[in-house]
Amino acid sequence: xxxxxxxxxxxxxxxxxxxxxxxxxxxxxxxxxxxxxxxxxxxxxxxxxxxxxxxxxxxxxxxxxxxxxxxxxxxxxxxxxxxxxxxxxxxxxxxxxxxxxxxxxxxxxxxxxxxxxxxxxxxxxxxxxxxxxxxxxxxxxxxxxxxxxxxxxxxxxxxxxxxxxxxxxxxxxxxxxxxxxxxxxxxxxxxxxxxxxxxxxxxxxxxxxxxxxxxxxxxxxxxxxxxxxxxxxxxxxxxxxxxxxxxxxxxxxxxxxxxxxxxxxxxxxxxxxxxxxxxxxxxxxxxxxxxxxxxxx
Amino acid sequence: xxxxxxxxxxxxxxxxxxxxxxxxxxxxxxxxxxxxxxxxxxxxxxxxxxxxxxxxxxxxxxxxxxxxxxxxxxxxxxxxxxxxxxxxxxxxxxxxxxxxxxxxxxxxxxxxxxxxxxxxxxxxxxxxxxxxxxxxxxxxxxxxxxxxxxxxxxxxxxxxxxxxxxxxxxxxxxxxxxxxxxxxxxxxxxxxxxxxxxxxxxxxxxxxxxxxxxxxxxxxxxxxxxxxxxxxxxxxxxxxxxxxxxxxxxxxxxxxxxxxxxxxxxxxxxxxxxxxxxxxxxxxxxxxxxxxxxxxxxxxxxxxxxxxxxxxxxxxxxxxx
Numbered sequence: 370x371x372x373x374x375x376x377x378x379x380x381x382x383x384x385x386x387x388x389x390x391x392x393x394x395x396x397x398x399x400x401x402x403x404x405x406x407x408x409x410x411x412x413x414x415x416x417x418x419x420x421x422x423x424x425x426x427x428x429x430x431x432x433x434x435x436x437x438x439x440x441x442x443x444x445x446x447x448x449x450x451x452x453x454x455x456x457x458x459x460x461x462x463x464x465x466x467x468x469x470x471x472x473x474x475x476x477x478x479x480x481x482x483x484x485x486x487x488x489x490x491x492x493x494x495x496x497x498x499x500x501x502x503x504x505x506x507x508x509x510x511x512x513x514x515x516x517x518x519x520x521x522x523x524x525x526x527x528x529x530x531x532x533x534x535x536x537x538x539x540x541x542x543x544x545x546x547x548x549x550x551x552x553x554x555x556x557x558x559x560x561x562x563x564x565x566x567x568x569x570x571x572x573x574x575x576x577x578x579x580x581x582x583x584x585x586x587x588x589x590x591x592x593x594x595x596x597x598x599x600x601x602x603x604x605x606x607x608x609x610x611x612x613x614x615x616x617x618x619x620x621x622x623x624x625x626x627x628x629x630x631x632x633x634x635x636x637x638x639x640x641x642x643x644x645x646x647x648x649x650x651x652x653x654x655x656x657x658x659x660x661x662x663x664x665x666x
Numbered sequence: 667x668x669x670x671x672x673x674x675x676x677x678x679x680x681x682x683x684x685x686x687x688x689x690x691x692x693x694x695x696x697x698x699x700x701x702x703x704x705x706x707x708x709x710x711x712x713x714x715x716x717x718x719x720x721x722x723x724x725x726x727x728x729x730x731x732x733x734x735x736x737x738x739x740x741x742x743x744x745x746x747x748x749x750x751x752x753x754x755x756x757x758x759x760x761x762x763x764x765x766x767x768x769x770x771x772x773x774x775x776x777x778x779x780x781x782x783x784x785x786x787x788x789x790x791x792x793x794x795x796x797x798x799x800x801x802x803x804x805x806x807x808x809x810x811x812x813x814x815x816x817x818x819x820x821x822x823x824x825x826x827x828x829x830x831x832x833x834x835x836x837x838x839x840x841x842x843x844x845x846x847x848x849x850x851x852x853x854x855x856x857x858x859x860x861x862x863x864x865x866x867x868x869x870x871x872x873x874x875x876x877x878x879x880x881x882x883x884x885x886x887x888x889x890x891x892x893x894x895x896x897x898x899x900x901x902x903x904x905x906x907x908x909x910x911x912x913x914x915x916x917x918x919x920x921x922x923x924x925x926x927x928x929x930x931x932x933x934x935x936x937x938x939x940x941x942x943x944x945x946x947x948x949x950x951x952x953x954x955x956x957x958x959x960x961x962x963x964x965x966x967x968x969x970x971x972x973x974x975x976x977x978x979x980x981x982x983x984x985x986x987x
Contacts (some may be wrong), residue, residue, distance in 0.1 A: 394882045398780070402775075404768055404775075405771065405772055405789060408793075408854060409789070411796065411807075411851045412796050414811060415799060418810070419803070468702070470699045470701065470702030471703045472702075475703065478699055479700075484707075488707055491706050492706055494976075497905070497908050497968060499913070501914040501943055502713070502965055502968075504946075505946070505957075505961045509958070510712070558683065560684050560689065561695075561696060562695035566695075589800075590801070590802070592800065592801065593801075593939070596943055625806060626802050626915065629809060648799060651798055
């Protein structure tokens with residue numbers, strides 16, 4: 370008998386006791402859940418406002434008409450939509466070829482060379498560049514030289530912001546191409562550029578496209594670089610049979626900024642509608658890029 | 667053209683060495699790719715040179731008084747950016763405090779087995795979408811949603827706790843707190859994404875060892891996993907700070923653009939980026955000089971923070987290998 374009780378007392382009690390550390394776990398888990406929920410609130414709030422306030426004003430005429438002045442009613446932001454497309458297009462035409470060529474060098478031709486390492490560092494530094502400084506740069510280089518605010522100046526400012534994204538994502542994409550495939554092509558007697566054109570680029574294309582589209586989406590939403598490079602305009606960029614390439618150009622982002630501070634309800638409604646359109650463009654590009662990226666190599 | 671592949675093959679063989687045209691194409695293409703890399707380097711050099719050289723007249727004229735001066739008045743030709751520097755740092759640090767907390771918590775939430783994979787994917791998408799919304803839309807949302815929403819709270823705080831310098835004035839519309847809140851939302855995705863990478867790179871064995879010793883879920887997270895990922899998380903915070911320092915639109919719309927140095931969270935302030943955004947479009951030649959000087963200061967501040975962040979990230983990745 371005594372043997373049993375003494376050996377029993379040696380066994381720790383298996384009864385669950387209340388432990389402060391269990392309480393602390395529960396508390397921390399609750400805090401984490403609440404924080405995650407709180408962090409999701411802004412997205413839904415923004416989307417809700419865009420759909421209710423912006424959706425109310427959305428109609429065909431906002432896409433075809435010019436921005437209204439002061440007390441005017443109606444109007445739209447057709448010229449700003451065109452301006453955004455034109456400037457993002459200019460930026461893409463500059464940034465995509467240069468970016469992919471540079472990425473080819475970084476990933477395939479001289480990945481460990483000094484040139485590549487310094488370019489990689491430069492590209493990483495550029496990703497952290499405040500977007501307004503891209504605007505200051507384009508102002509100093511293009512606006513001061515040509516003497517006028519223009520769509521190309523805005524496009525160049527956006528290209529500065531797109532370039533590092535394209536370079537870094539395209540480099541990563543090309544690094545994912547299996548070495549065996551490249552070796553096989555080299556073994557068949559391909560030159561370096563044949564390997565790149567016929568093996569590396571086609572294989573990495575979905576991932577490169579993802580990077581390119583993310584860069585386009587970012588550029589479409591940028592405002593700061595356009596404020597004093599493209600400025601704003603109340604007229605069409607294509608007017609009376611010729612294109613006013615070297616004159617101030619409207620963009621959706623700058624229109625939202627300008628109209629957000631105006632005391633007129635009409636302009637404010639247009640700012641919300643333009644925000645909805647801008648967010649839709651950015652989100653659609655984002656989602657498409659993700660679908661493209663999911664295509665398996 | 668030299669032909670390193672010259673091997674004894676018959677003229678009608680399927681195998682042929684690359685022709686001289688193919689060599690030419692190869693050379694040209696490689697030269698083009700090298701040119702692309704040179705363009706990137708040239709771009710960075712041009713960026714620093716353009717802003718630096720245009721700032722020189724301003725630096726010669728105003729010197730260091732520009733950085734310590736507190737008045738910005740075009741009519742008197744007095745320019746000082748101390749309030750803007752103060753506002754830039756204050757708003758960025760406030761945003762980092764809020765965005766850092768939520769960002770790191772979100773990263774823990776998404777990586778440490780709190781959620782089934784599908785639900786985690788939903789939250790991950792939410793965070794990524796937060797990053798996709800343009801800053802000008804956040805600015806608009808801030809003016810018409812955030813400011814009215816926080817006003818009752820700020821009024822109460824400034825009335826009952828007004829003796830604390832942080833709550834020293836009332837929120838009369840735009841101000842530092844709404845700007846910092848919106849800024850926090852904007853840097854949250856960056857911090858969450860980079861911290862997730864850091865947390866994921868902690869080896870599973872480390873976690874298993876912690877559980878094996880009887881640690882609870884949270885003890886393992888707080889005492890083992892976070893210390894192991896600390897460098898990476900710190901790098902994420904520094905990169906987030908870099909983003910906050912350079913963000914323009916949300917601040918230009920929400921911070922109030924008033925040149926004053928105040929500890930109060932509710933008073934309007936100014937930041938370097940907002941100063942540039944507001945003054946550049948209407949600036950005369952005299953003002954351009956000083957704005958270029960201000961741009962140079964902003965560039966140096968963000969460059970220092972971003973390079974520090976990249977170095978910390980590189981260091982943490984080296985440690986985890």
